[in-house]
Amino acid sequence: MQYISEFFLYISFAIVMGSCLLLNVPARYKPTIKVPKGMLLSAIIAIPLLSYVPLHMTAIDYGESFQLGYIAMMKSILLDLQIGKAWLWTALGAAGLAIIVGVPVFAKDRHMPKVALMLTLLLTFWLGYGSHVASLDAINGLIVHTGHFTAVAIWLGILFIVSWFAKDDLNWHAFLRWFSPLAVICVVIALIAGITLMTYTTPQYSNALMLNYGQLMLLKHAALIPLLWLAFSNGFLYPRYARSSSMPSQRTLLRVESVIALLVLGFTAIMGQTAPPHNVVETLRTETPSQLFTAIYQGSFSPDLQLVWSFNSSNLLLLAAALLVLYAITIAFKHRSISWMISLSIVAVAIVYFAVMFGLEAKESDITALVLYTK
DSSP states (O other), X not given: OHHHHHHHHHHHHHHXXXXXXXXXXXXXXXXXXXXXXXXXXXXXXXXXXXXXXXXXXXXXXXXXXXXXXXXXXXXXXXXXXXXXXXXXXXXXXXXXXXXXXHSHHHHTSTTHHHHHHHHHHHHHHHHXXXXXXXXXXXXXXXXXXXXXXXXXXXXXXXXXXXXXXXXXXTTXXXXXXXXXXXXXXXXXXXXXXXXXXXXXXXXXXHHHTTSHHHHHHHHHHHHHHHHHHHHHIIIIIHHHHHHHSOOOOHHHHHHXXXXXXXXXXXXXXXXXXXXXXXSHHHHHTTSOOOHHHHHHOOSOOOTTOOEEEOXXXXXXXXXXXXXXXXXXXXXXXXXXXXXXXXXXXXXXHHHXXXXXXXXXXXXXXXXXXXXXXXX
16 A cells, blocks of 8 residues: 555656646747646645555554554654654645645636745655655755655656647747756756665665665666666657657657656655665564565575675676667667567666676675575
8 A cells, every 4th residue: 555655646746746847837838738637636635645644554553552542643643753744744735736726716826837836846845854864864864855856756747747748749849948958957966866865775785685675776776777768869869860750749759758757656666665774784684585686696695695796797698688678779769669668668677687686796705604604
């Protein structure tokens, strides 16, 4: 339940962010876009409802431990915990945004788009305030998480809205002139903030692959490669191909990019509801290693295992295969083969995943300890 709610929370934020941003863009710089009002309102209302699910699960889990009823436990969470206070502000902001968008007298006001965008940015701020990283480092954690989430929401939000709700290609070149550089900026911010977030959640990247969180993180990072390649193709290769041959509406190709983005969001949603391993050795004392890891890793295992990554014949061949698949995606892109683009992107994720996994090995200093442990 929590994984599903987290996944749809990300989608709701993307829809709201993309819609509110595009409302502030003059008509001459974007295609004709018709976002159903009911869908936008549903996405706004879904934000506090879906954000409530982790609080609900926490109240149930800890209510039994502290011998408190659900209402008493929830009151304590909302008033005493950072995540609870963040949810109260989220509910208040979402209510205000729903009124602005849903009530005609406010929706028709010329200042409504700016106010709606400001409230949406505040919602991303409160999400960051209630995040796990912000609880570890109040200021830096808040800045990094909010920056990461906001950058992704802007990039994917515009991508989702334009690819699925644009009615024509009117002003398409004018749209690309501002969206392409904005997307690049958002990706750079998201990558820098994401790497910084990892220093809080998974400082031991290789060792974290022994746990479910690390496996999900690797799958997410593997899925980012075809996503960024498709984004590069749409932003830089499409204009060149369109000049030299007949190409379909780019909206269709952007939909392919959005589908792969959903895959990334899916992995992220599951990670969001999985405890990050700040110290892998300590975590392995209370949790079992990932079944994916134990099925693929070819060496011996112990809780004190220290992993390093190195090149070998297997992963070099897989990395070469990944490059060939990316080239094949480019060919499929050029020939407008939507199904092949999606299929090859999934294949690329699998190949990159196995290339990393096949490169894992124990540090030399741990080999003796592993032998003794297995005995």
